[in-house]
Amino acid sequence: MEKANLRRSLLKIRQMLPKSEWQEKSDRICTHLKSSSLFQEAKTVLAYFSFRQEPDLKPLFNDFSRRWGFPRCVDDSLAWHLWQPGDELETNKFGILEPLANAPILDPSQVDLILVPSVACDVRGYRLGYGAGFYDRLLTLPEWSNKLTIGVVFEFTYLVEIPIDQWDRSLTGVCTETGVKIINKFLGEQLNNV
Structure with missing residues (x-):
């Protein structure tokens, strides 16, 4: 199945999750x-x-105990801003909440882990995004390419295989309501040696 059809199909199923089931699965992921x-x-x-x-x-x-960064869409890329509960948010053109433009910007060197929103992930660590390429572009930049990344999805969208393109990059791991699966062994080993 091509990416667009798979994305459409999985988003439709996800939208149909009853609110209580969605919250329960989300809590288990957390x-x-x-x-x-x-x-x-x-x-x-x-x-x-x-x-x-x-x-x-x-x-x-x-x-x-940790610092949180959230994305702002700036043209065709993401800028990462510090945010903590109580800080003001605004809704962007896609309908997504994001920090205000004047919130402090995070330098890539300060970042330890990226929780990556995904429509689906597969057992190889590849993700199916929303089609705009924001995370694909981010994760190929030299300053971001070696960051630890966890795709966050519900178990029904953790698939054996999703279609990939040459620019797709495998994530370090995937988290569903059944647990965290480390995919990229090299980064996992690096972490264990720290």
Whole structure:
């Protein structure tokens, strides 16, 4: 199945999840992330605000032991801004919440972990995004290409294989409501040697 059809099909299924099931699965994802060594060792984490029934990560954001960064769409790229609960947000042209433009910007060197929103991920660590290429472009930039990344999806969108293009990059791991799966062994080994 081509990317566009697969994306459309999976988004439709995700939108049909009952609110209570969506929240329960989201809460379990947060629990697994909190207990993951990738997350526990990260001091600065990039995340996202849930949109169109993506897994809801809000329970994580009250953890003041780490710094949180969230994206702002700037033309065809993402700028990462510091954010903490209570800071003001605005809605961008896609309908997604983002920090205000005057919020402090995070330098890539400060970032330890990126929680990547995804429509689907596969067992090889490849993700199916929303089609605009924001994360694809980000993760190929030299200053971002070696960051630890976890795709966040519901288990029904953790697939054996998704179609990939030459620019797609495998993530370090994937988190669903059943747990965190480390995919990229090299980065996982690097983490264990820290």
